Amino acid sequence: MPFTIAIDGPAASGKGTIARALAERFGFHHLDTGLLYRATGVKGGDPIQAARTLAEADFGRKDLRTAAAGQAASRVAAIPEVRQALLDFQRGFALREPGAVLDGRDIGTVICPTADVKLFVIASDLVRARRRAAELGADVDAMLMQLRERDARDAGRADAPMIRADDAVLLDTSEMSIEDAIKAAVGAVEARLAG
Numbered sequence: 001m002p003f004t005i006a007i008d009g010p011a012a013s014g015k016g017t018i019a020r021a022l023a024e025r026f027g028f029h030h031l032d033t034g035l036l037y038r039a040t041g042v043k044g045g046d047p048i049q050a051a052r053t054l055a056e057a058d059f060g061r062k063d064l065r066t067a068a069a070g071q072a073a074s075r076v077a078a079i080p081e082v083r084q085a086l087l088d089f090q091r092g093f094a095l096r097e098p099g100a101v102l103d104g105r106d107i108g109t110v111i112c113p114t115a116d117v118k119l120f121v122i123a124s125d126l127v128r129a130r131r132r133a134a135e136l137g138a139d140v141d142a143m144l145m146q147l148r149e150r151d152a153r154d155a156g157r158a159d160a161p162m163i164r165a166d167d168a169v170l171l172d173t174s175e176m177s178i179e180d181a182i183k184a185a186v187g188a189v190e191a192r193l194a195g
């Protein structure tokens with residue numbers, strides 16, 4: 001059986017950074033599931049049709065990491081048919097051998113409820129806004145508003161809301177360096193592998 005790591009949490013909390021590091025460390029595949037929603041959001045037209053017809057070329061766009069793409073993603077992510085259209089691909093990815101790390105909002109609750117390790121990564125709103133603003137060269141206050149708006153939409157939607165799974169390890173990276181956050185995540189995985 002493949003080993004599955006589910007990483008969820010609010011925007012810019014450090015999920016992707018940790019997910020990439022874990023995948024490299026343990027030789028697992030990595031899927032940034034937010035990219036599926038970003039690609040759907042920026043594709044235009046009917047979002048349900050967009051999600052159903054996502055293709056390689058949709059992931060080559062240069063604007064997928066922008067704040068606008070994040071907002072567009074969170075709007076289409078509230079549509080149940082969009083989520084349904086992206087479900088099988090994510091579940092299939094999670095079955096890849098020898099293991100897979102998926103990061104998003106509903107991985108530990110909906111996509112991989114039986115994941116071997118679940119992490120819920122958080123950081124204070126201001127820390128997240130500062131990190132994302134530095135990354136995108138954007139204004140911190142504007143970023144703070146955008147992240148809060150996106151988090152509220154993601155946590156408040158009826159279908160697969162962003163929520164910590166009961167069995168997820170909470171990792172608050174507000175006061176942690178990237179190295180320390182990765183170390184803590186590696187520790188959680190190694191503990192599971194050992195026992």
Ligand SMILES: Nc1ncnc2c1ncn2[C@@H]1O[C@H](COP(=O)(O)OP(=O)(O)OP(=O)(O)O)[C@@H](O)[C@H]1O
Pocket residue numbers: 009010011012013014015016017018034131132135173176177178179181
């Ligand atoms: N512990 C940390 N200390 C300082 N900076 C960090 C830390 N973790 C992540 N970062 C930085 O914060 C930014 C956001 O991190 P990352 O992209 O991993 O977040 P995310 O949760 O995957 O975001 P998204 O929800 O948009 O996918 C990046 O620029 C990253 O380098």
Ligand SMILES: Nc1ccn([C@@H]2O[C@H](COP(=O)(O)O)[C@@H](O)[C@H]2O)c(=O)n1
Pocket residue numbers: 011012033034035037038070073074075077103104105106107150154
């Ligand atoms: N499993 C997921 C992953 C993402 N979303 C939505 O996509 C938006 C963008 O995600 P990022 O991780 O790239 O920031 C996010 O705000 C969610 O609305 C999702 O619903 N489920």
